[in-house]
Amino acid sequence: MIFGNIDNTDYVEKICSKSIIKAINYLKDNDFASMKPGVYSIMGDEIYAQIVDRTTKLKCDAKAEVHRKYVEIQFSVGGNEIIGYARDTGDNIVTEELLEEKDSIFYSDVENEMDLIMKAGSFAVFFPQDVHRPWCAYNEPCKVRKVNIKINRSVI
Helix, strand or coil, X not given: CEEEECCEXXXXXXXXXXXXXXXXXXXXXXXXXXXXXXXXXXXXXXXXXXXEEEECECHHHCCEEECCCXXXXXXXXXXXXEEEEEECXXXXXXXXXXXXXXXXXXXXXXXXXXXXXXXXXXXXXXXXXXXXXXXXXXXXCCEEEEEEEEEEHHHC
16 A cells, blocks of 8 residues: 655655556646546546545445455545555455456455545555555545546556
């Protein structure tokens, strides 16, 4: 997992692949506050962005998940959110496996989970071994706009 702010990404270019850098640059170059929710192609099905508006919820009501086919970058446009994060130990209890349909495995509980506080400009890069629990309320539920960029592992 990589965590940072879009205004300070120099280190990303030193440690990440060209496809992740391409996605970060897409985040820097677009005004997501004025774009409509939906899916936007960056590089066909290999790299694409999803703009999502949603209200956060209590952490106990949010699902922990991993993706195996795609690396996912979550970027906060507006509103505050907590994303739970932990490495996948292989010992988490699977509640739902939707790898074919949604490239997702959902867990009930996660070992060693910590909280990332996402504010406008924050981003987190989640790799297939990174469990994340998005849409968790920070203090109280609020509306959040964020961009999820999916990068197929075949282009990493």
